[in-house]
Amino acid sequence: MGSTIEQTFGRRDLIKRAALLGITAVPTTGLLSGCAASGGAGQQATGAKSAANPLGVAEIAPLDVVIFNGGFGDAYAKQFETMYVKEFPQAKVSHTSTQNITGLLQPRLNAGDPPDVVDNSGNQQIKTDILQKAGQLTDLTPLLDTPSIDDPNKKIRDTLMPGTIELGTVGGQFVLLQYVYTVFGLWYSGKLFKQHGWSEPKTWTDFLSLGGEIKKRGIAPFVHQGKYPYYINIAIVDLAVKNGGTDFLSRLDRMDPTIWEEGPAKNAIEAIYEIVSNNYLLPGTNGMTHIEAQTAWNEYKAAFIPCGAWLENEQLKATPSDFEMTFMPMPSLPGDKMPHQAIRGGANEPYIVPKSARNARGGMAFMRIMLSKAGATAFAQTANSLTVVKDGISPDVKLRPGTQSTVTALKAAGNSVFNPTYMYDYSAFDVDMGNSSAELMANRIKPAEWLSQVKAAAVKAQKGGS
Amino acid sequence: MRHHKYPFIIGFLIAPVGLYALLMLWPYLQTFGYSLTDWNGESTVMHVIGLKNYSTLFSDSVFQQALVHNLLLLLLLPVITIVLALFFAFMLNVGGRGGTGGVQGVRGSSAYRVIFFFPQLLSIAILTVMFEAVFRSDASGLLNGILVKLGLEDSQHPVEWLSDPNTVLWCILAVTVWWWVGFYLVYFSAAMQAIPKDIYEAALLDGAGRVHTFLRITLPLLWDSLQTAWVYLAIVAMDFFAQVSTLTPGVAYGGGPNYHSEVLSTYLMRNFLYYGKSGYACAMGVVILFLTLVVSLVALRSTRRVRIEF
Incomplete structure (x- = not known):
């Protein structure tokens, strides 16, 4: 049988395979530079600022929400979306949930057409320091200085758990809303x-x-x-x-x-x-x-x-x-x-508003809803976890026993929280x-x-x- | 006519060779390039630091431990797998009681062949879930449960198979042997069936038993297949990433307890992704590449023999 040919080919094949199993370290730099490539963002939707609409959201602009569907599920986000529509009845909200944030987000970032608010979490999250360096993130400082939904005399920055702003600051800018408090x-x-x-x-x-x-x-x-x-x-x-x-x-x-x-x-x-x-x-x-x-x-x-x-x-x-x-x-x-x-x-689970989002102000308004007591309560009831909203859950709300016990413990701890x-x-x-x-x-x-x-x-x- | 041959061949080869160069050779060259830098994997900034990564590598005790484990696996995995696969293949093909019908396997050999091959069909993810249950560290584990039921073990002191430094590597080796034996059984079976039956019949007529038939006829005629199996298994032994990273304890990519099951590939990944020492990990990758090449070449050279045509 044609054994000599078989043998030579067999051997070459083996060495090829040996090489294949060695290592295939494909550099990820291509991925990173891809983020920086965009910039040709469309016109951003804006509206007039008022007491009821302090962020100046365009009331008719659609809102595009992308949620990481992990341990917390995505049902809580639908509740936030309902609250958003209540506030801006003309806005059309689209909801996408995925476990592959990078796969979904990266092409849209590169095309200059990203969603308005993203839960950038999970194994496939895009590293936030890379997004920040590539100038892809909206500075959320205006959100911090907006009055809270629950108390117009209080700025949002004063309603957050200690450490939230520090943990959301990358490269000197507050760009991440680390929403979940663990x-x-x-x-x-x-x-x-x-x-x-x-x-x-x-x-x-x-x-x-x-x-x-x-x-x-x-x-x-x-x-x-x-x-x-x-x-x-x-x-x-x-x-x-x-x-x-x-x-x-x-x-x-x-x-x-x-x-x-x-x-x-x-x-x-x-x-x-x-x-x-x-x-x-x-x-x-x-x-x-x-x-x-x-x-x-x-x-x-x-x-x-x-x-x-x-x-x-x-x-x-x-x-x-x-x-x-x-x-x-x-x-x-x-x-x-x-x-x-x-x-x-400490706070974790980062939410972002991409810089070139068409309705970036709507994205921030969505976060403002997340940071209201109603938002925090909805999250605690649906995802069984606390948020960075300080005393965000009214005592009459029924939570699961474990979550309830963390509310009690956190209140008792007061300022003695370390991270x-x-x-x-x-x-x-x-x-x-x-x-x-x-x-x-x-x-x-x-x-x-x-x-x-x-x-x-x-x-x-x-x-x-x- | 002759000078038209080369453009013709090149026309066919340019696409595959180009793809091979782009997707295989170029990444290797890049890996080698990165191995000379302090790249952290997440930025485009890096500095060339010469061969420092390589010199660090040889004084890194974890790397040495991982290397020893890989070499140990390299010695044991091919031997154990091939011996078992050969034994089973022989029993399934020619090991049956020779009646008047001549040479045959044990009864139900085709069913056995399917059963033995079955582990190969499982993905590594399923394999992991299954063996997590087998090696579970309390009396609910399959292995511990049996030992407790047999009274060989106290349920208050179960063996923590994958978390015990004395057993973890053996467990991982056993899983891998179990995974590959079926494949080589089928492979050797096919090779055995290519051996003409009349050789066996002649041996039977001369009064040779199973052991003699195996040693004098089957083994020499299977030498080419053995050689191939050896090289493939040696490559498997240099890898072990999936088994170790999923089954063994440890923070990123397993390797525990305390590096007792660390292999080169898991240590590489931990450095590359978890520690952010990507340049250092690339140096490791280059070393693994050369080790694998050397192992393959040695295996091929040392098993070269005169071929028997039949």
Whole structure:
């Protein structure tokens, strides 16, 4: 049989394949420059400014809304759209929801015909710093200076949660409305606690002794999303920040390695290690994905779990109807600089108005509706999450128990809300710390080793810059 | 007539070769170019820093660990997969009880062939979901559940397969072997069927058993196919991205616990996208490319033998 020909071709083919599997790092610069290419925007629609229409929206101009259809769904946006039409009855609103923001947005940006307001989120979001540098984003400062819908004597900037403006500022301009406000802490089932007569532990000592009680009932006191050390890192860092106060937080964010030799970090990691040494972990938790761990928790196999406020929406289907999901702050350690009520909280989920949008003013008016109490309430009811609107939800509104408990906790926290940002600036450090935390939770290293490993990672991060 | 041959050939080749150069060779050259810079992947600004990325690479302990894992997989994956596939293929084709009908496979061999091939039809995403359930770290996992039921394990201390530094790499290897055995079984079966039956019959008449038939006839006549399988599997062993990034713990693209399942491709991706060290990741890509080339060439050279025509 014609074996020689077959052989030579076969071999060439193999080397080709070898090369193919090597790496295909296609540069993304083409994508970036594409954003800058536009500019030939059409005429922007404007209307007369008035008390009822402070942004000067053209009342007849259609509004084009694009929503990322992710964890929050897109039903809430339809409610905003209804409110917009109520305000501008002549306007025609078009609603698009997608999981591929880049695929949808990029050609439209390049054609100079972008939508008027976009929820630029998800895996396929366009990096906002790139959009900002390419001059594609409308400066939203006028929105901040517009009176709020609920109180004409108050500017919108005074109705926002602290940190919202800072987190939405890119390159010195306020261009992103980070709309969703997420708090982080521990969660438990109100039903389980009532059933056994347990009460929410305020201090770590109480937490540990309650853990003993819980264990006696055959329930594991603690479960975490072990496959992703992100979650246990939140618990560790929050304990340390509450213990060391703002001084610890600012040194953490600027990657000062000496904090890992001092009290707060040591207290925090030793406290967490007590969960391991007391055998409080749900068996197998260190290998569980977030869904496996959270579902086990929903099945009453474990009492406490660390997570952000998206937990309720994420577990909607797995949660029994009488579960009474409840949020609580990380318990206090002796000598804490921050009060027990202090929690981690911050804004995320960026909304933008593209610069060349035909109805950019309408886009901002849409955001103004989002930032009203009615908007915030609609979001909390439909997407089960809080927004950056301060006290945005009136007390008579019925929310899901988990969301309701975060409203209560946030109110109790007052100004004691902190939001570490080191993980965005030092991602390699974050990974290293996660690895050490996973080792500690699996009892393969002790707190002293954790501290020295994390310190070494901080030294490395400080040198490497990222 | 002869001098018309080349324009004719070029006319046919210009489009595919052009595409190949544009979509394959040019990105490689670009990757090499980027590997000499401190590009962060998200901006057009970069500085040429010479071979610094390469020198950093060789003192990077995680990179070394990943390299060791890839080399270990490179040794084990082809051997285990080929031995298993050969064994099954032999049993399905010539391993049956030789009655008066001569040479045949075990009973129901065509059904087995379909069953064995089935894993190849699954996409890696489905594979991941399935093996997450198999290796689940508590007693609800398939493997742990069986071990608990058999009394070999305490449900309070289950094996955290994919989060245990001692087991994670073996689990990933097992998944990959399971995934590929069926494919090579079918591949070797096809090659075995090309071997004339009369050779086997002659061997049977001379009183050769299964082991002898296999070692003296099947194996030598399959050498070309084995060689091909070896190279392909070596390339698979240099990759492992999908399995490691989806099944193992860790912040971006798995590789955990604590780098115990890190492979070159996952470390590359983490540097490229997550750490923003894209220039450094490109240097890694260049190293992987050359390693894969060397491995393929070595595999091809060292397995070259005299062909037997039949």
